[in-house]
Amino acid sequence: MFSSRSGVDLAPNALAVALETALARSRRVLDLTVANPTSAAIPYDxxxxxxxxxxxxxxxxxxxxxxxxxxxxxxxxxxxxxxxxxxxxxxxxxxxxxxxxxxxxxxxxxxxxxxxxxxxxxxxxxxxxxxxxxxxxxxxxxxxxxxxxxxxxxxxxxxxxxxxxxxxxxxxxxxxxxxxxxxxxxxxxxxxxxxxxxxxxxxxxxxxxxxxxxxxxxxxxxxxxxxxxxxxxxxxxxxxxxxxxxxxxxxxxxxxxxxxxxxxxxxxxxxxxxxxxxxxxxxxxSRSVAERAIGERTRANLAWLAAELTGSAVSLLDAEGGWYATLRLPRTRDEEAWALLFLEQDGVHVHPGHFFDFDDEAYVVVSLLTPEATLREGVRKMLDRVARDA
Ligand SMILES: Cc1ncc(COP(=O)(O)O)c(C=O)c1O
Structure with missing residues (x-):
């Protein structure tokens, strides 16, 4: 009855299920994927x-x-x-x-x-x-x-x-x-x-x-x-x-x-x-208020990440512009397994690289739009987890 082009697989992936479960249990989740500026505590005019x-x-x-x-x-x-x-x-x-x-x-x-x-x-x-x-x-x-x-x-x-x-x-x-x-x-x-x-x-x-x-x-x-x-x-x-x-x-x-x-x-x-x-x-x-705040936050988050990851087992890929940063994790497990571990054990939500079709392992993507305190807490938890479980 329906066109083949409208037929997409609607089954939620493992990460979406884990996120739903965490939220249903009223667990505090540090969301490092926030892409919507209107829910990221950005000031507007x-x-x-x-x-x-x-x-x-x-x-x-x-x-x-x-x-x-x-x-x-x-x-x-x-x-x-x-x-x-x-x-x-x-x-x-x-x-x-x-x-x-x-x-x-x-x-x-x-x-x-x-x-x-x-x-x-x-x-x-x-x-x-x-x-x-x-x-x-x-x-x-x-x-x-x-x-x-x-x-x-x-x-x-x-x-x-x-x-x-x-x-x-x-x-x-x-x-x-x-x-x-x-x-x-x-x-x-x-x-x-x-x-x-x-x-x-x-x-x-x-x-x-x-x-x-x-x-x-x-x-x-x-x-x-x-x-x-x-x-x-x-x-x-x-x-x-x-x-x-x-x-x-x-x-x-x-x-x-x-x-x-x-x-x-x-x-x-x-x-x-x-x-x-x-x-x-x-x-x-009227955009300069939000535009400036986003520019300052994304650059501050990126600079903090670069400093924090130095000397760790996680590295930061070069990012020239936009609202995202890519982190490379040890390949001791795949990126889906890392993302699930961060969410289930540490309440930290990140996107695995395969969401964006990275052609090798193991990457996760974080949003630089994330409020600074949330990003720092979440990334520190990830680093602790990697140091423990890599
Ligand atoms: C590369 C890219 N293009 C377009 C959009 C969305 O633009 P619009 O809201 O105008 O459809 C996004 C949103 O994240 C994006 O990442």
Whole structure:
């Protein structure tokens, strides 16, 4: 009766069961996976946000496929202030980045077509692609002290059905930015580039690589098509606002063709609420309180981790940006077993690397958004456990 693409395995994994059990027993759990900024004790400019969300103009519905001109202009100003100039006519608003992926897969792919996605990376790609009857085919990110794109694996993943390459910069959870030379190599493939830049304004350290970071994939020269994704969920730490954007760049005739078809797709949904579109300039203007607090917390947490792990059996992988840190544990047990042990014995919740498809063992990922005291208590318990049970 149902489509095969909607059939996912809903059985909870062992870690989810253990978490449920711990919470049902009213055990105190130190959650080091917190990804929702609105439940992470982050300060916000509350008055400015609430004032922006109640505009008079929200009483009128004026549907527009790509969003209200005023909102698209605000996004274009925002992007142009930090990278190459972007015209408002090339901005497409959606309710979320997830919806932007869905629109782009509809635009670029027929059922059974393929998009290349980085690995390890954002676990949702698999679902988002599958729901559009598209295959997400991984290419590898390799780590040798810093992360980089493994181009041999990317070339090996190409097939006649490949329709786009997805990049995430900085990537979740590796924190690695796409470098300018990597972007140039991707552009030379001639495929559309879908560049997820939602964490772009959260560097954890300065760019000190000889190979500079690409500010945005929109800077790629000679690319056929580029779709740069961003949104309020990370930039303004307001996932509940439900507003994201796609900036379209590349070869002008192709850009015109893409926008024409995207208009048909977006017009069928008209999913972005009017109030949030009117609120957008105010929300962007008020974000500095939360943005600064997140920047300070993530960097402080990372610096504390680096110092605390020195000399221990747990090491910290390089992270350049974003909200996550990856820890490598002794391979005396697999990462799932470590994560279960931390949760069941110590009440510490972390994500095992396989959630993000790390291709070897044994990694766990912690959120740098976690309040400092919780992160410190949780990591110290993990270190004690490793010292005892490795
Ligand atoms: C790489 C990446 N892209 C997109 C999102 C979500 O964005 P949105 O809330 O706009 O769908 C996340 C959320 O964690 C993410 O990690």
């Amino acid at each position: 509350r008055e400015a946000i609430l004032a922006a969300l109640a505009p008079q103009a929200a009483l009128v519905y004026a549907p527009s496929a790509f969003g209200l001109a005023s909102a698209r202009e605000a996004v274009a100003r925002e992007l142009s202030a930090h990278g190459p100039a972007v015209e408002p006519s090339r901005i497409v608003l959606t309710a979320s980045t997830s919806e932007a992926y869905a629109f782009l897969f509809k635009l670029l792919c027929d059922p059974g077509d393929e998009v290349l996605v980085p690995r390890p990376s954002y676990p949702l790609f698999e679902h988002l692609a599958r729901l559009e009857a598209v295959r997400a085919v991984p290419y590898r990110l390799a780590y040798d002290g810093v992360w980089h794109v493994d181009f041999p694996s990317l070339r090996a993943a190409l097939s006649p059905r490949t329709r786009a390459v997805v990049t995430v910069s900085p990537n979740n959870p590796t924190g690695s930015y796409l470098k300018a030379t990597e972007l140039a190599t991707l552009a030379a493939l001639g495929l559309p580039i879908v560049s997820d830049e939602v964490f772009g304004r959260y560097p954890l350290r300065d760019d000190r690589s000889g190979d500079r970071r690409a500010v945005t994939a929109l800077e790629a020269e000679g690319a056929s098509l580029v779709f740069a994704l961003g949104g309020l969920s990370k930039l303004a730490a307001l996932p509940q606002a439900k507003l994201a954007w796609t900036a379209v760049g590349g070869e002008p005739t192709r850009v015109a063709g893409a926008l024409g078809r995207l208009e048909v797709i977006a017009d069928a949904f008209l999913s972005v609420g009017t109030a949030v579109q009117h609120a957008l300039p105010g929300l962007l203007a």
